[in-house]
Amino acid sequence: MVVDPGDAAPVIEFLNEHQLTLSAVLITHHHPDHTGGIKTLSDTFPDLSVFGPHNPKIRGITDSLQHQERCFINDLSLQFTVMAAPGHTLDHIMYYTEGLLFCGDTLFSAGCGRLFEGTPEQMTATLNSITALPADTMIYCTHEYTLANIEFALAVEPQNPSLLEYKDWVTHxxxxxxxxxxTSLQTQLHINPFLRLHQSDVKGYAETLTKSTLTQSVEVFAALRSAKDRF
Ligand SMILES: [Zn+2]
Known part of the structure; x- marks a missing residue:
């Protein structure tokens, strides 16, 4: 099973190298760097199930999914629950099964996805649905943006000891x-400013940016996200 194959070639190479066949593809949202490999993979594996959001713009989805629907990968005895995740895009979904979350471009380590289509209100609600999961959930983000995100997170919380320690580990x-x-949700709760909107340093940073007193966490989020876009 693969998640968000932007390109089929490395997937096919890996499958050949390990003598595996492909049962299923999980798609989180319509961006080409997450869907570009669907056609070649479907042509190569004619019985392939391609799960994804209900969005006719994505070509090649065989099983479209809505919020709270189940997604069964029979060959792997896996069952996921679909979580709607508007924010980065409006069609974005995530796949959760006990112990792990495929979150696409919603959460990144030490950061979160850009708001291309959704509102700060939608993204904060989506991030809250992630923080409501068990803290030992492993989070599989779709881009390795961690080091760049840490630079911004340190600008927000320069004294956060967990973040400083995490930077050393990621650098290594x-x-x-x-x-x-x-990454684990537990780690993200300690280091990710977008999940720490109530922390005084995070709120203070947002208030300095907006030159106003912010009472709502969504206002803190919106200020942080737009600062990160310009960072
Ligand atoms: Zn994207």
Whole structure:
């Protein structure tokens, strides 16, 4: 099973190398860097199930899914619950099963997705649905943006000891050509400013940016997100 194959070639290469076949593709949203490989993979594996949001713009979806629907991958005895995740895009969905979340471009380690289509209200509600999951949930983000995100997170919370420690670990991983992902929700709750909107340093940073007193977490989120867009 693969999630968000932007390109079929590395998937086919991996499958050949490990003598595997492909049962299913999970798609989180319509962006080409998440869907570009669907056609070649479907042509290569004619019985392939391609799960994804109900969005006719995405070509090649065989099973479209809505919020709270179940997604069964029979060959792997896996069952996911679909979580609607508007914010980065309006069609965005996430796939949850006990212990892991495929969150697409919603949450990144130490950051979150840009708001291309959704509103700050939608994205904060989506992020709240992630923080409501068990803290030991492993989060599989779709881009390795961690180091760049840490720079922004440190601008927001320069004294956060967990964040400083995490930066050392990520730097070591990346220097050894290893990913920083997946990450746990527990870690993100300690280091990700977008999940720490009530922390005084985070709120203070947003208030400095907007030169106003912010009473709602969605206002803190909106200020942080637009600052990150310009960072
Ligand atoms: Zn995207």
């Amino acid at each position: 991983q990346r220097n050894n050509d290893k990913p920083s992902l997946p």
